[in-house]
Amino acid sequence: xxxxxxxxxxxxxxxxxxxxxxxxxxxxxxxxxxxxxxxxxxxxxxxxxxxxxxxxxxxxxxxxxxxxxxxxxxxxxxxxxxxxxxxxxxxxxxxxxxxxxxxxxxxxxxxxxxxxxxxxxxxxxxxxxxxxxxxxxxxxxxxxxxxxxxxxxxxxxxxxxxxxxxxxxxxxxxxxxxxxxxxxxxxxxxxxxxxxxxxxxxxxxxxxxxxxxxxxxxxxxxxxxxxxxxxxxxxxxxxxxxxxxxxxxxxxxxxxxxxxxxxxxxxxxxxxxxxxx
Amino acid sequence: xxxxxxxxxxxxxxxxxxxxxxxxxxxxxxxxxxxxxxxxxxxxxxxxxxxxxxxxxxxxxxxxxxxxxxxxxxxxxxxxxxxxxxxxxxxxxxxxxxxxxxxxxxxxxxxxxxxxxxxxxxxxxxxxxxxxxxxxxxxxxxxxxxxxxxxxxxxxxxxxxxxxxxxxxxxxxxxxxxxxxxxxxxxxxxxxxxxxxxxxxxxxxxxxxxxxxxxxxxxxxxxxxxxxxxxxxxxxxxxxxxxxxxxxxxxxxxxxxxxxxxxxxxxxxxxxxxxxx
Numbered sequence: 001x002x003x004x005x006x007x008x009x010x011x012x013x014x015x016x017x018x019x020x021x022x023x024x025x026x027x028x029x030x031x032x033x034x035x036x037x038x039x040x041x042x043x044x045x046x047x048x049x050x051x052x053x054x055x056x057x058x059x060x061x062x063x064x065x066x067x068x069x070x071x072x073x074x075x076x077x078x079x080x081x082x083x084x085x086x087x088x089x090x091x092x093x094x095x096x097x098x099x100x101x102x103x104x105x106x107x108x109x110x111x112x113x114x115x116x117x118x119x120x121x122x123x124x125x126x127x128x129x130x131x132x133x134x135x136x137x138x139x140x141x142x143x144x145x146x147x148x149x150x151x152x153x154x155x156x157x158x159x160x161x162x163x164x165x166x167x168x169x170x171x172x173x174x175x176x177x178x179x180x181x182x183x184x185x186x187x188x189x190x191x192x193x194x195x196x197x198x199x200x201x202x203x204x205x206x207x208x209x210x211x212x213x214x215x216x217x218x219x220x221x222x223x224x225x226x227x228x229x230x231x232x233x234x235x236x237x238x239x240x241x242x243x244x245x246x247x248x249x250x251x252x253x254x255x256x257x258x259x260x261x262x263x264x265x266x267x268x269x270x271x272x273x274x275x276x277x
Numbered sequence: 278x279x280x281x282x283x284x285x286x287x288x289x290x291x292x293x294x295x296x297x298x299x300x301x302x303x304x305x306x307x308x309x310x311x312x313x314x315x316x317x318x319x320x321x322x323x324x325x326x327x328x329x330x331x332x333x334x335x336x337x338x339x340x341x342x343x344x345x346x347x348x349x350x351x352x353x354x355x356x357x358x359x360x361x362x363x364x365x366x367x368x369x370x371x372x373x374x375x376x377x378x379x380x381x382x383x384x385x386x387x388x389x390x391x392x393x394x395x396x397x398x399x400x401x402x403x404x405x406x407x408x409x410x411x412x413x414x415x416x417x418x419x420x421x422x423x424x425x426x427x428x429x430x431x432x433x434x435x436x437x438x439x440x441x442x443x444x445x446x447x448x449x450x451x452x453x454x455x456x457x458x459x460x461x462x463x464x465x466x467x468x469x470x471x472x473x474x475x476x477x478x479x480x481x482x483x484x485x486x487x488x489x490x491x492x493x494x495x496x497x498x499x500x501x502x503x504x505x506x507x508x509x510x511x512x513x514x515x516x517x518x519x520x521x522x523x524x525x526x527x528x529x530x531x532x533x534x535x536x537x538x539x540x541x542x543x544x545x546x547x548x549x550x551x552x553x554x
Contacts (some may be wrong), residue, residue: 020411020412022412022414067412069412096409096411096414098411099408099409100408101408129365131297131364131376131377131378132373133346133376134298134299134344134374134375135297135299135346135416137299137373137374138412139412
């Protein structure tokens with residue numbers, strides 16, 4: 001594992017970029033050969049304008065098909081670069097499915113990934129075979145059976161807190177599965193859409209979509225709400241078939257501490273990573 | 278001009294279909310050789326299930342790129358056809374950018390086009406170079422200058438009523454340009470998006486997008502609000518360059534009279550058409 005760089009090198013300036021994307025035509029965040037990824041596209045755009053090859057660090061490494069309205073990244077660029085209208089200039093060369101919402105100079109100790117306190121995702125389900133309006137189809141998953149929201153809220157509440165979520169995570173080498181699930185609740189909007197609000201300090205691989213799949217089983221009456229707690233406590237990976245589709249998932253927001261706490265938080269996160277290895 | 282058929286032929290049943298589409302990948306409603314049109318796709322789907330070649334009549338013939346959330350069509354099908362779950366069966370074979378919201382047996386005298394009392398469109402503009410979120414990009418037009426909504430509302434109000442809108446319509450043979458503009462007003466939503474609500478008995482070719490373009494000129498300060506009234510009164514076609522893009526336009530709703538007034542309304546519309554020719 002490479003040493004995380006909590007500060008920009010001398011002669012470089014760290015920028016924070018708030019970005020949004022429609023994940024439909026991206027193979028996720030992380031660069032992969034031959035595939036169109038958010039990281040590749042955004043790094044290429046910044047490199048074009050900065051005239052130097054840059055690398056970005058992301059707060060939430062979204063999977064293929066997952067969307068973002070509030071993703072945060074950082075990038076270190078030469079400090080003599082003209083930053084005027086940088087967001088506008090980047091958006092001019094980016095396709096419309098990826099937008100730079102804001103560019104700001106990062107405060108000292110800011111690290112998009114390690115300084116983050118928590119990530120907030122939403123998950124949208126149109127259930128009971130109800131029709132999804134064509135203009136809304138890109139970020140909604142569908143399910144043919146009706147889902148009981150009250151039962152889903154009961155089940156979701158049982159998963160809150162710092163737990164070992166290994167049963168809900170696809171295995172990834174060296175990744176902890178102990179996460180602090182701070183919010184997991186469902187509402188129906190005025191059009192009948194089921195929307196989950198899900199917050200944790202961090203999520204492991206496919207965790208949100210697996211939590212949604214398990215809770216949806218309760219919603220359609222297959223299991224009692226208490227079943228999800230048993231699955232959690234068993235600490236045995238449940239079926240991949242319970243992973244709900246990427247399409248319904250959106251990274252909404254990344255929360256950071258006050259500027260004077262950024263470095264403290266980053267160091268704590270890094271220490272925790274070291275403990276694991 | 279073929280004689281409008283206000284009733285289904287003997288042995289046939291008239292269905293009303295409420296449909297929605299993302300117009301981005303359609304060359305508009307009306308069938309054209311070699312092009313993907315809503316009419317072609319929906320007629321093909323119904324024909325597949327009805328096992329007979331059908332033709333549809335539409336309430337609002339939308340142009341290429343224009344969307345609909347509340348389009349209405351009718352189609353006459355053999356009355357022995359099993360209608361169970363027809364909307365579901367059609368949606369199974371249609372692409373996700375076209376959805377059948379509802380299928381119902383049309384009341385006597387119902388004609389999707391001629392019985393309609395009025396059509397309601399929306400037009401969405403993100404102004405002042407503000408970023409459009411990727412997931413919302415399909416039905417929003419953008420404008421680089423800030424637009425003054427109050428001035429736009431003043432201008433829009435001057436166009437209300439039954440007028441000859443020839444200055445705002447692309448020429449089309451045999452089409453009246455006298456229309457009753459019943460509503461034309463603007464709001465800003467919580468995200469700063471400018472949204473027009475536009476209602477008329479009917480619209481002529483490119484009329485909504487031309488009205489929007491003219492009023493936006495007032496919004497950016499090029500002309501006083503009274504200018505649109507002068508254009509209206511001059512009855513001389515203004516520039517095509519003032520036609521705003523199809524992307525921002527959505528047919529929201531078609532209004533019909535009570536069932537016992539449908540035939541009366543259809544006959545009145547047809548008579549008016551006859552007067553024109």
